[in-house]
Amino acid sequence: MSQDAKESTATAAPATDDGNGDALENLLHENRKFAPSAEFAANAIVDAGDYADAAQDRPAFWANQARTLLSWSKDFDQALDWSNPPFAKWFTGGEVNAAYNALDRHVENGLGDRVAIHFEGEPGDSRSYTYAELTEEVKKAANAFEALGVTKGDRVAVYLPMIPEAVITLLACARIGAVHSVVFGGFSADALRSRIDDAEAKLVVTADGTYRRGKPSPLKPAVDEALAKEGHTVENVVVVKRNGEPVNWVEGRDKWWADTVDTAPAEHTAVGHDSEHPLFILYTSGTTGKPKGILHTTGGYLTQTAYTHKAVFDLHPETDVFWCTADVGWITGHSYVAYAPLVNGATQVMYEGTPDSPHQGRWWEIVEKYKVSILYTAPTAIRTFMKWGKDIPAKYDLSSIRVLGSVGEPINPEAWMWYRDVIGANGGTKDNPAPIVDTWWQTETGAQMIAPLPGVTATKPGSAQVPLPGIAVDVVDELGESVPDGHGGYLVVREPWPSMLRGIWGDPERFKDTYWSRFEAMYFAGDGAKKDEDGDIWLLGRVDDVMNVSGHRLSTTEIESALVSHPSVAEAAVVGAADETTGQAVVAFVILRGDAVNNGEATVQELRNHVGKEIGPIAKPKHVLVVPELPKTRSGKIMRRLLKDVAEGREVGDATTLSDPTIMQQIAESLRK
Ligand code: WT7
Numbered sequence: 145m146s147q148d149a150k151e152s153t154a155t156a157a158p159a160t161d162d163g164n165g166d167a168l169e170n171l172l173h174e175n176r177k178f179a180p181s182a183e184f185a186a187n188a189i190v191d192a193g194d195y196a197d198a199a200q201d202r203p204a205f206w207a208n209q210a211r212t213l214l215s216w217s218k219d220f221d222q223a224l225d226w227s228n229p230p231f232a233k234w235f236t237g238g239e240v241n242a243a244y245n246a247l248d249r250h251v252e253n254g255l256g257d258r259v260a261i262h263f264e265g266e267p268g269d270s271r272s273y274t275y276a277e278l279t280e281e282v283k284k285a286a287n288a289f290e291a292l293g294v295t296k297g298d299r300v301a302v303y304l305p306m307i308p309e310a311v312i313t314l315l316a317c318a319r320i321g322a323v324h325s326v327v328f329g330g331f332s333a334d335a336l337r338s339r340i341d342d343a344e345a346k347l348v349v350t351a352d353g354t355y356r357r358g359k360p361s362p363l364k365p366a367v368d369e370a371l372a373k374e375g376h377t378v379e380n381v382v383v384v385k386r387n388g389e390p391v392n393w394v395e396g397r398d399k400w401w402a403d404t405v406d407t408a409p410a411e412h413t414a415v416g417h418d419s420e421h422p423l424f425i426l427y428t429s430g431t432t433g434k435p436k437g438i439l440h441t442t443g444g445y446l447t448q449t450a451y452t453h454k455a456v457f458d459l460h461p462e463t464d465v466f467w468c469t470a471d472v473g474w475i476t477g478h479s480y481v482a483y484a485p486l487v488n489g490a491t492q493v494m495y496e497g498t499p500d501s502p503h504q505g506r507w508w509e510i511v512e513k514y515k516v517s518i519l520y521t522a523p524t525a526i527r528t529f530m531k532w533g534k535d536i537p538a539k540y541d542l543s544s545i546r547v548l549g550s551v552g553e554p555i556n557p558e559a560w561m562w563y564r565d566v567i568g569a570n571g572g573t574k575d576n577p578a579p580i581v582d583t584w585w586q587t588e589t590g591a592q593m594i595a596p597l598p599g600v601t602a603t604k605p606g607s608a609q610v611p612l613p614g615i616a617v618d619v620v621d622e623l624g625e626s627v628p629d630g631h632g633g634y635l636v637v638r639e640p641w642p643s644m645l646r647g648i649w650g651d652p653e654r655f656k657d658t659y660w661s662r663f664e665a666m667y668f669a670g671d672g673a674k675k676d677e678d679g680d681i682w683l684l685g686r687v688d689d690v691m692n693v694s695g696h697r698l699s700t701t702e703i704e705s706a707l708v709s710h711p712s713v714a715e716a717a718v719v720g721a722a723d724e725t726t727g728q729a730v731v732a733f734v735i736l737r738g739d740a741v742n743n744g745e746a747t748v749q750e751l752r753n754h755v756g757k758e759i760g761p762i763a764k765p766k767h768v769l770v771v772p773e774l775p776k777t778r779s780g781k782i783m784r785r786l787l788k789d790v791a792e793g794r795e796v797g798d799a800t801t802l803s804d805p806t807i808m809q810q811i812a813e814s815l816r817k
Contacts, residue, residue, distance in 0.1 A: 174557045178564075179602040181576040184546075188599020190455040198613035205614045206234070206447060206642050213450040213487070215249050216240050217416030220443070224640060230660045230667070231647065232640040234444030239416030242423060242446055243286070243319035246486035247279040248414060259491045262465075262514050263308050266355040266497025273308060275489070281308075281405075283412035285316035288405040292380045294347050296321030296417070299425065301345035301378075303327050303336055303367060305354030306496045309384045309401060310472045313349045314424070314482045318442075321417045322347075325425040325437070328473025329354065331760035333369035335435075339427050340370060342437055343649060344377045349401075351384040352391045357501045360387040368392050419443030425649045426475055428587040429699035430658060431689045437649030438475075438587050444642030445479075446487055448591040452612060453484035456581050456595045457518045457547050465544070467493040467511070468520040474696065475587040476551055479643075480520060484591075499525060504532045508540035519567070520549035522695035526559045527725050534566045542570045547598055550582045552695025553727045554683050560605035584608040584683050586669060587697070588659070590643030593617060594681055609680040615641055619673045619681065624663040632674035634687065637667040689784075691720030691728045698730065698763055700784070706758035707732055710751060712740035717774050717782045718765070721791035729766040731791040733774060733811075742770055767791070771811045778803045790815070 180188070198205035203223035210220070220238025250258070256276030263271045273281070294300060300317050302324050304310040310326075317324040325343045327336050340348065348371075353362040364383060371378055371394075383391065384401040420441045427435040453459055457466065466485050470476035485492045493514050499507050507529075511519065529537065548568050550560070560580060565571075568578035580603055584594040593615050594608040601609060611617040616639035619627050627633045637644075644667070647655040662668040672684040686692060689700040700718040707716035715735040720728035734751065736742055748768045756764045769790075775783045778801065786808055789796045796808050 174604065174606050176557075176561075177602045177604055178577075178579070180579055180599050184458075184576065184579065185599045187460075188597070189458050189460065190597055190599065192597075192600050194455065194597075194613040202614050202616070202639060206444075209451045209614075210235055210238075210443065210447040210642070213454070214240055214245050214443070214446055216443075217244075220419055226640055229640075229665070230656060231652075232444075232644060233420050234441075234640075234642045235419040235447070238419040238443055240419060240443050240446065241319060241414040241416050242442055242483065242487075243282055243315040244414035244416075245446060246315055246318075246483065247275060247282055250275045250489045251279050255489055258489065260486060261308055261311065262491070262493045264493065264495045264510055264513075265307070266358070266495075266501055271308065278308075278312070278486075280410045281312045282315045282319060283410055284408040285312050285405045286319045286412045287408040288382070289316055289322065289347060290320055291408065292347060292382070292399070292404070294320065294322050297323065297422070298347070299323045299325055299343040299345040301325050301327060301336070301340050301343065301348045303329060303348060303350040303363060304384065304472070305329055305351055305363065305386065306471055306477075306494060307351065307354070307384065307386055308494065309349075309351070311482045311486075311494070312405075314472070314478070315486070318423055319412070319414050321421060323422045323424055325427070326473050326478070327427070328471060328760070328762075329363055330473070330762045332757055333366040334758055335760055336366055337370035337373075337376070339435070339437075340376055340378060342427075343425050346377060346379055348378055348381045349384075350381060351386040352389050353387045355387060355497055355501075357498055360389045362387075362389060362391075364391040368394070371397075417442055420646070422646075424478065426478060426587055428475075429690060429697050429702055431699060431701060433699070433702050433705040435699075435702070436651075436654065436658070439646045439649050440590050440643065441646050444644070445590050446483065448641060448643035449479040449484040450487045452583075452592040452595070453480060453488055453490075455597055455612070456583060456592055457520070457549060458598050459488055459490060459518070461489045461491075464490060464517045464546075465493060465514050466490050466518045466520070467495075467514070467516045468549075469495065469507070469525065470520070470522070470551075475585075475590070476520075479591055499528065500532075504529075505536045505539055508537045508542060511542055511545065512540045515544035517544050518547045518549070519545055520551065522552040523550055523555040523559050524553065524694040524726050526550070526555070526563050529566075530559060530562050531725065534562075534571065537566055538571045542567060543574060545570070546578050548578045548580045550580060551585070551592075553692045554685060555582050555606060557605035564605075579603055580605075582606075582608045584671075584681075588645040588669075589637075589641070590645065593637070593641070594683075604680060607676070607680050607682045611681075617681065618666075619675050620663060620666070624666065627675060629675045629679045630677050632672065632684065634663070635669045635671040635673040635681070635683070636663055637669065638665075691718075691730060693720065693723075693728050693730060693762070694726045696762060702759060703730060703732065703755055703763055703765065706755045706763070707734055707751060709758060710754045712736050712747065713751070714738075714740075715774060717784060717787055719784050719788045719791050721767075721788060723766070730763065731787075732765040732768045733771050733787055733790075734768060735772065735774060736770055769815060771814050773804070773807045773810055775799065775802050775807045775811070777801050 723729035
């Protein structure tokens with residue numbers, strides 16, 4: 145990345161200016177509405193009363209949720225302390241243990257025999273854990289981690305696949321007050337190491353590997369590679385045996401899960417931690433090259449994740465079977481796999497593998513097998529299933545489904561309608577299709593912020609619609625003024641919320657700069673949005689240099705840094721180009737160094753692999769285009785808008801501000817060659 149690229153971070157124009165204008169206009173002509181059925185509304189867990197209560201006294205509303213949904217070992221004195229903005233404290237003076245709330249208390253309340261997790265492995269193995277069994281596993285893991293010297297406040301890096309041990313590890317950390325930092329298994333050794341270093345992790349929990357599309361897929365080698373260079377803080381690596389592939393072993397450092405956790409005592413008493421005690425760090429990409437360690441704390445996070453899980457999914461924990469398909473490496477897997485479903489005493493499904501292994505009906509087979517009633521997934525998955533065709537889900541009985549959730553990126557109305565008709569109506573065999581809740585939120589917000597309530601809101605295909613009770617979201621213009629209905633602008637949050645990030649690990653200034661400096665006294669989320677004539681909110685995508693690929697956040701700058709770290713690359717610019725399935729796809733434009741040889745496809749592959757090594761396979765550009773120049777303004781800013789036009793095959797927009805107006809032509813010619 146050149147210096148110029150660094151400067152082109154974006155306080156840019158609202159998303160309506162990013163070249164997607166037409167698609168967005170179409171979206172806003174969408175006027176179908178689906179009211180909840182009378183039966184659904186009558187049985188709904190939450191009614192419109194919550195909006196009224198929250199409007200009357202927001203902190204009191206959340207205090208009430210905190211006391212209703214959680215068991216506090218010491219009650220709190222104050223709901224919200226906002227005396228030092230933007231650093232909020234929620235439920236001050238209170239003490240609460242996340243693992244006790246997710247586990248022990250359900251067992252104490254006579255629910256020990258309820259299934260907490262139905263685990264489905266990719267090869268077809270399955271295991272179920274009751275609340276009593278899961279509690280015992282977590283107690284053992286807590287004892288084992290303590291025996292390895294992990295104490296309250298220590299950081300634990302977690303690099304695990306979607307197996308129950310991931311949830312067990314997170315809850316064991318929470319139990320003893322250790323701060324987990326999960327690194328998604330699709331990130332590289334380099335990315336893992338930088339996150340281990342930033343958080344100064346003492347312990348790493350990993351597995352030999354997992355399965356991907358029927359084949360063993362390794363994880364432990366990346367941990368070995370990450371720790372090969374001295375100078376790290378890791379004392380031990382606990383390794384779950386999952387696929388049985390041979391692994392390297394560092395005596396003294398590495399311990400099998402079976403030898404440490406399985407043999408540990410099953411008695412462990414949970415003590416309450418301060419409401420503001422750090423619960424976890426989760427790294428996410430921002431507009432610069434360095435990922436941000438988003439910090440979440442305990443009481444507020446648990447309150448809002450539990451409330452939203454109950455209200456937005458209309459959770460009836462005695463009868464529902466919840467399935468969130470997100471990996472525990474992302475915030476969705478934290479909030480709606482590891483924490484909220486268990487805090488709410490629900491039964492959930494956890495699936496290790498890919499949707500097409502061993503066949504394209506795997507998910508629907510799982511829904512049928514466990515009678516999943518609430519399904520929470522991402523638009524990219526829905527669009528993939530659309531591509532595969534409705535005949536595949538039609539082979540299965542999906543009649544158990546009664547609520548459908550969407551998260552991670554805007555869901556286009558076509559995908560929304562397909563989700564409703566094919567999955568929510570079981571291919572037209574159900575009179576009352578399952579309501580769809582499109583949920584907007586972020587790693588930083590910790591829990592859902594904008595979503596319909598399925599028993600209350602008449603839903604609209606493509607819109608996340610309304611801020612949840614107790615959440616003060618708005619759309620504002622350049623000056624921070626609220627826009628009238630029918631207008632677009634920037635999405636902001638005006639008041640603190642319980643599960644908000646408490647900062648960026650080790651960097652309070654960056655926290656203020658990133659989120660609180662664009663608009664006075666408002667949290668700026670980085671998204672463009674529009675209010676329709678009813679005041680409903682439509683999300684329009686990021687307005688900064690952040691891409692959304694398959695619902696995963698990637699930084700253009702981070703990928704540009706990775707590319708220019710390759711000896712052949714002089715300069716790079718990356719854009720997120722519209723992609724039918726993944727929402728956006730990474731497209732890189734690179735200028736090779738004078739002495740580098742362009743070997744065509746081989747060079748492209750090498751650069752893709754280089755990004756894979758630097759960041760991880762998820763960040764590999766779909767296309768790498770070698771060009772002679774990059775379009776820049778006279779002040780040196782790369783005009784990514786023009787590159788996006790090229791990447792999306794559009795006629796190139798207004799290029800008159802370029803320092804050299806012929807550059808776009810040169811690029812077009814070089815790509816025709
Ligand atoms: C960004 C946050 C929230 C968990 C998954 C992603 C986009 C998220 C929606 C939605 C439109 C959405 C936003 C946001 N986003 N949900 N329902 N409609 N856009 O978490 O990696 O922190 O990314 O994802 O652009 O800022 P994340």
